[in-house]
Amino acid sequence: xxxxxxxxxxxxxxALLRDRAALSTLVAELTPIVQSRVGRALLRRAKSAxxxxxxxxxxxxxxxxFLELFRDEGKLLRMWDxxxxxxxxxxxxxxxxxxxxxxxxxxxxxxxTEAPSEDEVxxxxxxxxxxxxxxxxxxxxxxxxxxxxxxxxxxxxxMFEQLIVDQDDVAEVCRRTGMTxxxxxxxHSRIRKMLRRISREIxxxxxxxxxxxxxx
Numbered sequence: 228x229x230x231x232x233x234x235x236x237x238x239x240x241x242a243l244l245r246d247r248a249a250l251s252t253l254v255a256e257l258t259p260i261v262q263s264r265v266g267r268a269l270l271r272r273a274k275s276a277x278x279x280x281x282x283x284x285x286x287x288x289x290x291x292x293f294l295e296l297f298r299d300e301g302k303l304l305r306m307w308d309x310x311x312x313x314x315x316x317x318x319x320x321x322x323x324x325x326x327x328x329x330x331x332x333x334x335x336x337x338x339x340t341e342a343p344s345e346d347e348v349x350x351x352x353x354x355x356x357x358x359x360x361x362x363x364x365x366x367x368x369x370x371x372x373x374x375x376x377x378x379x380x381x382x383x384x385x386m387f388e389q390l391i392v393d394q395d396d397v398a399e400v401c402r403r404t405g406m407t408x409x410x411x412x413x414x415h416s417r418i419r420k421m422l423r424r425i426s427r428e429i430x431x432x433x434x435x436x437x438x439x440x441x442x443x
Contacts (some may be wrong), residue, residue, distance in 0.1 A: 234315040243301040245317045254293070260316045261292050263325035267394070288330065292323045313384075339378050374425055379418075386414040391422070 234256055241249035265288045296304050296319065307318045375387050389403075390397045390411070397411045404411075 232314065236309060239301075239304055239307070239315070243297075243304065257293075257296075257316070257319050258289070260320050261289050261323045263293060264320045265289050265327055268324050268327040288323075288327060291330070292319075292326045295326055296322060304368070308372075310376075313375070313388070313392075316387050318372070320392055371422070371425060374421065378421065383414065383418070388417055390415050391418060 233252065238249050238253055242253040251415055262285065264287045267286070269284060298412075303322065307313075307315055311313070375384055379387060385399075385404075389400050395403075397408055397415070400406065400411050
């Protein structure tokens, strides 16, 4: 987090204590990133003939993201810890992406009810979706950020945020950092391997918890 960043733990804490000025500032600062990530996630999965319809759903899902952030007295917002190396904008960007994926996976909570149908407008996540999709669940966010902070160098954390969180293309990352395409591709490969490993570890833990759970 940049030293001059207005999005601080103090601001979040004040907003969750219902300080009107802090809440207004927090929402105003987060709205652009939520709008960008929701819109990009929808358009990336929209069928080419229905991109206009997908765009019309952005506001609905933006509201859903903010409801999720402030649900249960801001439980999800309280999960953000700048000491783990991720800015609040990046954290909220991950949450926004997760909400879009959740809507696509679950028809029960989908706001896409009027014609054209959701299936006509959007494609669900592909069967071969990468580990990023698996790890964008609410429960996995903290685990991922902890591992990123622990295992990657500051450059690696920056690559994670640019390539995975912000999903910038390689050319843009090269332009911004001065790195060669080969170097950026190498970082992307290393990070994806790390995410696949985390995904496998989470699966093992979840299976163990299921086996050990008492039968109702």
